Amino acid sequence: MIHDTTIVFSRELRPVLRDPFSVIFTMVQPLFFLVLFSPLLPEETGLQWFVPGMIVMSCLFGAGSTGGNLLFEMQTGSHERMLVSPLRRSALIVGRALKEIVPTMVHSVLIIAITIPFGFRPHAGAVFGLLLLAIMCVGLGALSYSLALASKNKEWIFWAVQQTISFPLLLLAGMLLPIEGGPAWLQFLSKLNPLSYLVNAERELFNGEVFTANVGLGLLAAVGVAALGLWVGTRQMRHAVA
Amino acid sequence: MTDTMIRTSALTKRFTVKKETVEAVRGLDLRVMRGEMVALLGPNGAGKSTTLRMLTTLLPPTSGEAEVAGFDVVTRQREVRARIGYIGQGNGAGHSQRGRDELISQGRAYGLSVADARRRAQELIDSLDLGAVADRVVSSLSGGQRRRLDIAMGLIHAPELLFLDEPSTGLDPQNRANLQEHVVRMHAEHGTTIVLTTHYLDEADALADRVIVIDHGKLIADDTPERLKADHAGDRITLTFDSEDELRRAEGHTLGITAARTGLTLTLRADGGRHLVQKLMRGFDEAGVHVSAVEVARPTLDDVFLALTGRSLREENQA
Numbered sequence: 154m155i156h157d158t159t160i161v162f163s164r165e166l167r168p169v170l171r172d173p174f175s176v177i178f179t180m181v182q183p184l185f186f187l188v189l190f191s192p193l194l195p196e197e198t199g200l201q202w203f204v205p206g207m208i209v210m211s212c213l214f215g216a217g218s219t220g221g222n223l224l225f226e227m228q229t230g231s232h233e234r235m236l237v238s239p240l241r242r243s244a245l246i247v248g249r250a251l252k253e254i255v256p257t258m259v260h261s262v263l264i265i266a267i268t269i270p271f272g273f274r275p276h277a278g279a280v281f282g283l284l285l286l287a288i289m290c291v292g293l294g295a296l297s298y299s300l301a302l303a304s305k306n307k308e309w310i311f312w313a314v315q316q317t318i319s320f321p322l323l324l325l326a327g328m329l330l331p332i333e334g335g336p337a338w339l340q341f342l343s344k345l346n347p348l349s350y351l352v353n354a355e356r357e358l359f360n361g362e363v364f365t366a367n368v369g370l371g372l373l374a375a376v377g378v379a380a381l382g383l384w385v386g387t388r389q390m391r392h393a394v395a
Numbered sequence: 396m397t398d399t400m401i402r403t404s405a406l407t408k409r410f411t412v413k414k415e416t417v418e419a420v421r422g423l424d425l426r427v428m429r430g431e432m433v434a435l436l437g438p439n440g441a442g443k444s445t446t447l448r449m450l451t452t453l454l455p456p457t458s459g460e461a462e463v464a465g466f467d468v469v470t471r472q473r474e475v476r477a478r479i480g481y482i483g484q485g486n487g488a489g490h491s492q493r494g495r496d497e498l499i500s501q502g503r504a505y506g507l508s509v510a511d512a513r514r515r516a517q518e519l520i521d522s523l524d525l526g527a528v529a530d531r532v533v534s535s536l537s538g539g540q541r542r543r544l545d546i547a548m549g550l551i552h553a554p555e556l557l558f559l560d561e562p563s564t565g566l567d568p569q570n571r572a573n574l575q576e577h578v579v580r581m582h583a584e585h586g587t588t589i590v591l592t593t594h595y596l597d598e599a600d601a602l603a604d605r606v607i608v609i610d611h612g613k614l615i616a617d618d619t620p621e622r623l624k625a626d627h628a629g630d631r632i633t634l635t636f637d638s639e640d641e642l643r644r645a646e647g648h649t650l651g652i653t654a655a656r657t658g659l660t661l662t663l664r665a666d667g668g669r670h671l672v673q674k675l676m677r678g679f680d681e682a683g684v685h686v687s688a689v690e691v692a693r694p695t696l697d698d699v700f701l702a703l704t705g706r707s708l709r710e711e712n713q714a
């Protein structure tokens with residue numbers, strides 16, 4: 154299983170290693186938000202509040218759309234080739250999902266590095282924050298791949314669902330604007346969104362609070378999404394047909 | 396070691412799309428022995444790819460059974476997958492990958508060590524003439540180059556049973572010949588059992604020990620190319636005349652064989668064409684009929700298909 158997962162993982166990672174700049178090009182979206190949105194933030198909260206949310210956002214969009222790659226491979230025939238190989242079906246999804254950690258970490262570190270000159274001050278707890286993020290992006294990646302497998306021969310479904318879900322998740326997690334002041338129904342919906350807990354946890358971690366209830370909830374949310382994603386994905390991949 | 400590599404009984408696949416049922420494969424009974432080289436022949440939509448997909452564990456049969464390399468394709472998928480190679484109808488290499496990387500990871504997937512996978516990849520790159528493009532991104536390769544890469548991936552682990560779905564589609568004549576050479580060499584050197592589908596009748600004729608003709612999901616013939624031709628289509632004798640008048644007079648001297656007429660030519664079908672032509676010509680001489688051109692053609696697999704189904708494979712290919 155580890156052998157097979159390593160093969161799939163390194164296959165997925167190879168194009169990124171061969172062409173590292175491709176990772177940077179895929180992070181224009183969070184950068185736009187940083188440039189265009191952060192000037193609108195109130196002075197006292199500013200980047201300390203905003204940057205952790207941006208990091209979760211880059212994971213949501215990056216890992217969330219990664220199923221598109223699989224979808225393309227399902228059309229060309231390379232997915233079919235992998236299905237016939239003796240690689241374990243579970244490794245086909247786990248290896249792919251684990252690879253999401255790499256671009257997510259690169260994006261996060263770049264976002265942090267870019268914002269430090271503008272006054273962002275991450276606390277050492279950020280390291281634990283990145284760990285939570287890594288777990289979450291594995292889950293989101295696996296869910297994205299599952300959606301791709303479910304959209305076989307109906308590619309538009311993948312993009313429609315992915316787009317429709319991403320933005321409400323983004324807004325309801327309070328990545329761009331605080332949810333606290335919103336109406337009760339909005340707060341209720343926000344509580345159903347696992348990303349809300351991650352965003353809260355990241356904010357506390359990046360600002361130096363480590364052993365808090367919110368961090369615990371964030372960890373729980375990340376592990377929960379990862380477990381769900383890998384479970385659904387493995388089931389889907391086991392039943393995948395050409 | 397089993398001597399039967401593939402055994403199917405009443406293998407059937409039905410697809411239901413919007414309440415309409417397509418019977419892609421209907422009750423196929425097949426047996427392929429170790430070391431055979433078999434071609435599946437049939438028009439578009441005949442069920443060739445669906446058959447290969449069931450045999451390679453990619454699709455569960457609707458009913459019936461299949462054993463490949465001694466293992467059931469439904470209950471023992473892992474064992475089957477470890478023993479076969481498959482070159483599908485699509486492109487196996489990821490478009491954002493480089494060819495050599497894909498070859499190596501394919502080798503690793505089949506249990507080769509890194510060093511062995513590298514060495515095999517280099518061998519195949521050389522022998523399939525991929526040296527100039529192997530380190531480029533796959534999306535920048537031409538269709539024929541990608542096809543050759545697919546073939547290299549399918550051969551990397553030298554499987555005991557190899558399935559090829561239209562391997563030569565998209566290749567120029569030189570590369571088709573090169574591919575055929577590879578297949579023949581695999582077969583000769585390693586005793587690889589080979590099952591391929593093709594639209595090129597000459598390819599099936601040249602490569603296969605055995606041709607299985609499928610139409611509408613059913614097996615309609617299964618024999619050596621020679622036997623198929625001998626049983627289902629005789630030699631074709633084409634006689635051309637200078638004038639309508641000569642032709643009409645010749646029609647009376649065809650030794651009782653029915654002749655089809657198109658323009659100024661008569662076409663006769665019969666066994667032992669060469670011998671027969673001499674007899675015919677003697678008869679024409681005696682009757683004073685002048686023949687301007689004579690041609691004797693050995694039957695092709697297309698003639699067989701025509702005889703079996705009343706349709707030509709060629710026309711379907713061109714459509």
Ligand SMILES: Nc1ncnc2c1ncn2[C@@H]1O[C@H](COP(=O)(O)OP(=O)(O)OP(=O)(O)O)[C@@H](O)[C@H]1O
Nearest residue numbers: 410412417419437438439440441442443444445446
């Ligand atoms: N996934 C599918 N869903 C629905 N129908 C399918 C599916 N796959 C194949 N079919 C149908 O089954 C029949 C057989 O298809 P198949 O691909 O096996 O033909 P083929 O002999 O390989 O043809 P070709 O020479 O065009 O490759 C066709 O009518 C096709 O439309």
Ligand SMILES: [Mg+2]
Nearest residue numbers: 443444445484
């Ligand atoms: Mg086909």
